[in-house]
Amino acid sequence: MASPYRFIGKTTPRKDARELVTGRAKFLDDRKFPDMLHGKVLRSPHPHALIKSVSKSEALKLPGVRAVLTWEDVPDWKGGTPRCCRVLDRKVRYVGDAVALVAADTEESAKEALRLIKVEYEVLPAVFDMEEALKPGAPELYEDFPGNVVTPGVPFFGPKNLKEVVIGDVEKGFAEADVITEGTFGYENMPNPIPPEPPGVIALWEAPDSVTLWVSNQASYMDSVILSHVMEKNIHVRTIGGPCGGSFGSKYMSWQVQCYAALLSRATGKPVKLVLTKEEHLAAFTLRPGSRMSARVGMKKDGTVTAVQGTWLIDTGYYSMTTQSQVAVGCGEVQIMVKCPNWDLRPVIVCTNRSASGIVRGFGGQELKCCLIPLLSLAMEKAGVDPLEFMKKNFVKPGRGYFWRDGIWYTYRGVDYTKAMEKGAEVFGWKEKWKGWLKPTAVDGPKRRGIGVGVHGNADIGEDSSEAYVRLHPDGTAILFSCITEHGTGQVTNYIRMVAEVLQLPMERISITPSDSLINPYEFGPAGSRGTYAIGSAVIAAAEDARRRLLELVAPRLKARPEDLDTADGVVYRKDDPRMKVPWKAMAVDRTITGYGRFDPDYSLTNCMMTFIEVEVDTETGKVALTRVVNATDIGQIIDPPGLENQLNGCLGSAGIDSAIFEEMVLDRSIGRMMNANMIDYKWRTFSELPVIKNVVLETPFPSHRFHAVGIGEIATSPGPSALLMAVSNALGVWLHEYPVTPERVLKVLGKTGSGKGGAA
Amino acid sequence: MRSFAHINARTIDEAIALLRRYRGRAVLNAGGTDLLSTLKGEYLSRYPEVVINLKTIPDLDYIREDDGLLRIGALARLSDIVRSPLIISNCRVLADAARSVASPQIRNAATIGGNLCQDVRCWYYRYPRHIGGAIQCARKGSGPCLAVKGDNRYHAIMNGKRCFAVCPSDTAVALAVLDACIHVSGPEGDRTIAVTDFFGPLTNALRSNEIVREIEVPKVSGLSGQTFLKFTVREPIDFAIVSVASVITREEGVCTDVRIALGAVAPGPVRAGKAEEMLKGNRIDEEIAARAAEQALAGARPLSKNAYKIEIARTLVKRAILK
Amino acid sequence: MVVRTQKYTRKRARETDRISLTVNGQVCTMEVGTAPHQIDPAHTLAYTLRETLGLTGTKVSCDHGACGSCTILIDGKAALSCMTLTVECEGKRITTIEGLGDPGTGALDPLQQAFVDHTAFQCGFCTPGMIMSAKALLGENPSPTEEEVKEGLSGNFCRCISHYHVVKAVLAASCKGR
CATH class of the missing domain: 3.90.1170.50 (Aldehyde oxidase/xanthine dehydrogenase, a/b hammerhead)
Structure with missing residues (x-):
């Protein structure tokens, strides 16, 4: 099908490409x-x-x-x-x-x-462990936080802001369950x-x-x-x-x-x-929050979750700026992933004497799911449920809903992601590779292969507010006023792309203001995956408003009603007779036209990312090699093909999948110091060890904005870590429940490490 | 970086004279890839007043053959060693070890002398001064080794004493199986140290004001199989968690000469003498390789968090023998 | 600050009073010393390029030789400018990202153009170092395999994971790709 768009979905060089490759881009320290x-x-x-x-x-x-x-x-x-x-x-x-x-x-x-x-x-005296910090008599960091429990809640999210997930009757839910599993699970490696x-x-x-x-x-x-x-x-x-x-x-x-x-x-x-x-x-500086959950889940043999009950401890380090927000969003996201009528999930944010936790993509949900999915996996194993089927069945569908961060119930009105998940599974070869829980996909001498899958969705794609102006000039150029900085997603170019599509104006003729708070209107910024839908909507609205004003202004010149006119390439023309046209200059050379656009929050849409992972584990050295990744999603409409591909490939780094393999901050709890605060001992993925990545992207139009797209970038990292743990467990035939799966941990579950002498921790 | 005076040495003797003159207040710089990191981190008790540049000493970066021996000048760069036809054809294991070091950029700058003399990677020892102050320890002359009770995942499983940091040099492991020795020059003249005797728990064998001048490597029979295996969390950049080098000669399937060294398990490379004896004169198969690997690690005494290194070391020894 | 009390030091310092290196084809002669306008012996090449010569295209990220952001060419070879002392660069030929392409016409080096065409960056902070590593690689090996490209860039950190597009860009700019 031919694209209806001239700019949207087209590969063009990024606006800042030349600056970046020549070293002329002025970063702060420059x-x-x-x-x-x-x-x-x-x-x-x-x-x-x-x-x-x-x-x-x-x-x-x-x-x-x-x-x-x-x-x-x-x-x-x-x-x-x-x-x-x-x-x-x-x-x-x-x-x-x-x-x-x-x-x-x-x-x-x-x-x-x-x-x-x-x-x-x-x-x-200092305290470094959450449970120690909660004990009576533990050293207290703040007078305002007795027992080191940080005051829950985010006033900014409204009077009912989400602090926990308490719904239905968990006792009834457990009574209905075929299997019940429980345990304590952590994602506490504080990847940076x-x-x-x-x-x-x-x-x-x-x-x-x-x-x-x-x-x-x-x-x-x-x-x-x-x-x-x-x-x-x-x-x-x-x-x-x-x-x-x-x-x-x-x-x-x-x-x-x-x-x-x-x-x-x-x-x-x-x-x-x-x-x-x-x-x-x-x-x-800030790290990902530590996350530890002691919980119990009830599940039926068909993968229906009947109850989730537990305590979720979140280690925020020495203070919290956004941890409550991460808890609220995490609590919302968990309902998007798991359909369950009975919840009693109680978060407790704890402060400890280490550097603070702060915002990291995955924003609460990744932390929570990295604990919950291993627990759910135990139940799935007992119930004989395939994790892919479980995730397909449980992920939010149109008509179902969730309590979001403001404590308000939203009914999901987006697309059904089942198709994307199935397409991803097909590309990955899930059916052929899945041999059952704790069963390797293949064994070759000491090398064992295993697979895992994870899923994540976030209703932040429509969170918070954005505003933009678009100003049209008589010379046929336009400026977008939006307080946006380019931080790697390519979205600055994409907002220009959206303006270009609305105005049918070549992208070279559109520029953007410096991201100066003095001249630009309110902008929450590209947090989470809100860039495409939330910011995009404001930008589109501003461009549409400017276009409307332009057509109204020049309509008399073309002896037509504004609705009978259109504009392209800096020319306004009559739709019934394109020869009847005037350049934008007709607005008058001493005039500009400014349109205003605003986006108000909408939590009724969520994005979705499913990640399939294959690993090869060397059982004689404990080395885990990530061999293959398939990401599957549906985003309505691809805006920027290479930008999207780059963002999805980002699933590995920045505290994503690799936070299950080798990324961690090492805190020596006897002295309270971070031992690996350098780029050699903090591990990150290099060119030498790149897995094969395949990104499966469907385009089922979303009821979002006029281009029917939603954002996805933020959550590329989120489904991966738990999927990796699952894959390694399956490869080895033994559950691994600690992140990251270092050689030490792998060899330990295989019984290949004797006990060492001495040592405290 | 804090300031220092900088002197370009023209000869080894001049460099030695400068070391003497500044009595512990001067440091030597070759490739700089370790020294500059040390200076920036400011974790040593004493910041040098003078940096003596050795790169200005002419003709100290040679790789040449001399009467059945290879002679490598201390300033030969790792990237040159990786590519040297002489080294590849006579002691390939050294080229492989050099290739495993860090990254292309580092190998372009780092020298073999510097690789042998680099300071340990212990993260207590190297804890940066700017984040709450450096950590004192036995290696710095005061205090206990915090790694013993702390996070010692990368520390020694053998021969540690007061300090449990391991030798970070990859080339040292290859040189240990090559029976190489290090020629050093000092105020009292020249002397020769076997690579395996060069490293100790608290420091290396260099006396004050001595400088590594040359590495001497006996050529290895062309029939020998040479292997360098390095286990790291990631392939490039990382220092070894365990490495193993081997030189094995087989005649009609029977092992006639065998040399095995382990790296990153102790303050220096460790030759697996008993394992070598076990293999010599025998036909090599899985079973004997496993027994030899067991033997090679018989003396291991892990700390609280590094017992896993024993299993990795066993695996690497076994794989090196069978390769 | 170091107090140069030793006579010997003073004498030697005078001898190396000036340093001359070629940066992007231009000879730069600078005084060595501790005054603000001089090259302090402790200045890294990264510092001199960025702060003294104003060539801020070279980026410093880890400042400890582990991330490759500061990669430049010294006599055609990839080098870490954060781990190089400027005073030890006497007579060296330095190329930075600003030295690629044609400053007269503004034409990009084919490698830069390939990065543009393949969107081989996201945040772009590591890009100059990445391009310089790739430049060194192609200088030594004009037709690398994919594996050789990965090996050549193995010392360069990219947190956004633009690696896949970078590999494509470098291959496209190689002799094989053109």
Whole structure:
């Protein structure tokens, strides 16, 4: 079938391609300002301590040092949900917590100054494990959080915001079950999304109460919103985004780094650049939340889930900004994946003395499912249910629904994903390869192959609000006003593509404003997979509004009604007689036309990603090789073929499938330090070990916007980790329930490691 | 990086004189791939005042044949060793070991002398100063080895003493089976150290102000099978969790000469002498290979989290024998 | 800061007062020293390129030689500019991402063009290093196999997983692909 579109679904070079391949793209650290100072952070050696005194006089004497700030010097700016985490506090709560800030003429003198700051601490007992933290008498991180339990709930999500999944009657559900399984399962390896570009900012404070920040973030408008909550209300915050060297959710919350630079700029009156080192990025920025679930599920022999009951512990590290949001979305997502009338799933967010957890793609749901699917798998094994059939049967269908993050019930009105799942299974060869639970697909000497499958869906594709303007010019060009930074998805080009399609204007004639919060309207940013539907809808609406105004304006010139006109290539013409036409210049050379578009949240659509995985495990070394991945989805309409392919291939890295194979932060719980805060000991996938990936994408039109598309990028990583665990368990014939499946763990379940001498942990 | 003075050495003697002059306040730089990381991390107790560049010493990057021996200058780059026809035809296991190091960019810069002298990868030892301060330990002269009670998944399963970091050098393992030795120069003159004697639990055998000058490798009979196996979490970039090098000569199916060394299990490469004896004079099959592998690891004493390395090492020894 | 008390050091420092290297075809002669405008002995080549010469196309990510973002060519070979001291580059021929293509006409190097055509990037931060590694590879081996391309790029970190498109782009820019 020929495409009805001129731009949508077509492969074109990305707008920023030339800048990127020539090195001319200005990432944050490539920017310089006259008189710019460099900021550095002195970090705590103790996981939990009170600062008794700080002596900064020696540091201040050092030539080139312009400011040294400690908790006593800074205003009471606080972040966190609820607001608990002071930007600099008298108490430090993890190894790496900020103790003092320095601004100096050069990075080296700032570092030298750090060495000269003398701090006296009163060391407090620390706690690193959630269950230990919940015990009576455990060290408490905050007075506001007795027992280290973080206050649940997200006021921003509305009065009924989702804090748990409690529906029906679980006792009745268990009574109806054919099999019941229970246990404790964790996804606690705290994988780190580590975008290549570290978090950083340049701040310029302009007296008395105005600050401009050059940020590197996927959602630069929201930085201004978040900071205005953190800082005093009278402070005007302007944020300017630029190309963002990866985020994967994480840089959405960069408020601490941003506040550090803002405070240093306020103290010195000069622009201050503060960019974290990779070590800081790994050890003192945010990680995926730890997740541990003790639960029981009831299932019928046909794969019907009758009850889910349990406690979900979430380790947020030393504070929470978004963990409650992740819990809310995770609780919504689990209902999208599992149809069950009886739930009693109670999350508890716990703070511990390690670096904070924050946003990572998969946003709560990946964390929850990585625990729940292994438990469901035990039940499926007992009930003799094929996991593919289970997932097909249970994933949300039109007419079914879920309580979403706002606590409100939504009836799903999107497409049925069964077809995509079946197509994926066919391409993967599931039927031929599936030999039953804990049975390898093939055995070749010490090498055993196994398969697994996972699924994930998120109703965030229509979350939150977006606004955009489209301005038309008499010379036949247009500008999109949207506070969007390119962070890798290619969406900036795609919004231009959407405007091009609406206006039938070549993409070269459309540009986009810098992502400056001062000139652009509200934009929640490309969080989750909301880019295509939510942001796209606002952009499309703005373009349509501009088009309507244009046609109304020139209609008299063409002696027609606006609805009888159309526009293409900067010319307005009569549909009944295209020879009757005027160029856009007819609007008048001293005029522009601006259209406005807005998207309001819609939680009645969800996306879906099913991931099939094949592994080969060497039973003599414990090495797990990922050999093949098939991703299957339906997204309504492909907007950008290579961009989509890239995003789906992203299933491996940024705390995705590889978080089940080798990605983890190693915390030594006897000293509270992250041992592998470097890019050699933190493992990431290289070119040498690429599995075969096949992406199966169906295009069943969605009732979303005029191009019938929904977004998918965020969840590429989410179904994979549990599928990998399943595949390795099947290959070995033994359940593995810990992430990642290191050689040590594989050899251990095979009984090939004797017990070692000594050692505490 | 904190500043330092930088001196280009023109001769080995000059470099030695500089080391003497600065008495522990100077460090040597060859490829720089390990040193710069050390300086940036600032985890050692003492930051050097002077960096002495060895790359300006002419003609120290040779790979040449000399009377049945291969002589490799300390500044020969790993990428040159990988490609050297002399090495490939006479001691291929060294080329394979060099090829397994890190990444193409690192191999273009790293030298064989530097690869042998690089510091250990223990993550307690290398914990960066900027995130709450460096960790003191036995290797740094004060404090216990935290790895013993901590996360020792990559640490020694043999011969650790006060320090349980393993030798990170891949080429050392290959050189150990090649019976290679290291020529060093110092203020008291030159001396020769067998590769297997070069490494110890707290430091290497270099005396103060000594410099590695040359690696001498006896040629291996063309009939020998040479194997280098390296187990890592990922293929490139990673340091070995376990590596095994072997040189095995068979005549009519009978093993006449066999040399096996294990890497990353101890402070230095370990020759599996008893396993070698077991194999010599015998026909090689699965059964004897498994027994020899068992024997090679007989002395292993794992820490709390690294017993898995024993099984991997056994597997690698067995596979190397059978290859 | 290092205090140069030793006479010997002072003498040697004078000898190496200046350093000359060729960057993208232009000879750059710079003073060595600790003043702000000088090349400090502790400056890495990445620092000099970015901060002193303003060539910010070279990216620094891990700054410890593990990620390949800072890859440039030294005498045609792939090198990590974050692990190279500028003072040790006397007489070297340095090529950075800015040195590819034709600055006069703005024409891209065929390799850059292949990256554009294959959308061989997502966030693009690792792209300059990736292209320089590929450039070195094609310089040594103009017709690599797919495996050789992967090996040649095995020291380059890409978190978005654009690897598959990068391999296609490099193969397309190789002699075989053209």
